[in-house]
Amino acid sequence: MKDVEYFTFIVPPDIWRKKPGPSKFKMSAEYAAKVYPGSTPILSTREVRRLPTTPQELANAGRTHGDGVNRRPMTEARIGQILQEYEARLKREKAEKQIASGLPPN
Numbered sequence: 346m347k348d349v350e351y352f353t354f355i356v357p358p359d360i361w362r363k364k365p366g367p368s369k370f371k372m373s374a375e376y377a378a379k380v381y382p383g384s385t386p387i388l389s390t391r392e393v394r395r396l397p398t399t400p401q402e403l404a405n406a407g408r409t410h411g412d413g414v415n416r417r418p419m420t421e422a423r424i425g426q427i428l429q430e431y432e433a434r435l436k437r438e439k440a441e442k443q444i445a446s447g448l449p450p451n
Contacts, residue, residue, distance in 0.1 A: 346395040346402060349373050352386035 351371040358365055368381070371392055377384045397406045419427075443449070 347398045348393050349396050351392045351394055352377075352388070353390040354381060354384040354386050356381040357383045 351373055353371055354368045354377045355365050356362070356368050356377075367387065368377075368384070371390065372380070374386065377386070397403045
């Protein structure tokens with residue numbers, strides 16, 4: 346893994362911006378120099394991100410959520426089970442509403 350520093354930058358004025366101002370997102374110094382020449386980092390906004398560099402790290406990075414939980418593709422059986430549970434819950438909630446309103450359930 347490679348550590349890369351990201352900052353919010355003060356970007357120079359352009360067509361849409363009349364005064365220098367902070368960037369809307371954090372950027373690395375290399376990216377800011379390429380996209381916004383003359384921009385300066387706001388040092389208090391420093392953030393270090395660990396970026397994958399090897400093929401193995403790249404493969405592992407795609408399999409986790411931001412919180413580190415493994416992401417596995419769902420099978421058709423699991424998707425079907427989720428849909429059945431959802432439909433059963435909708436029917437149950439509809440019946441409860443009908444009972445609450447005084448109507449007989451279907």
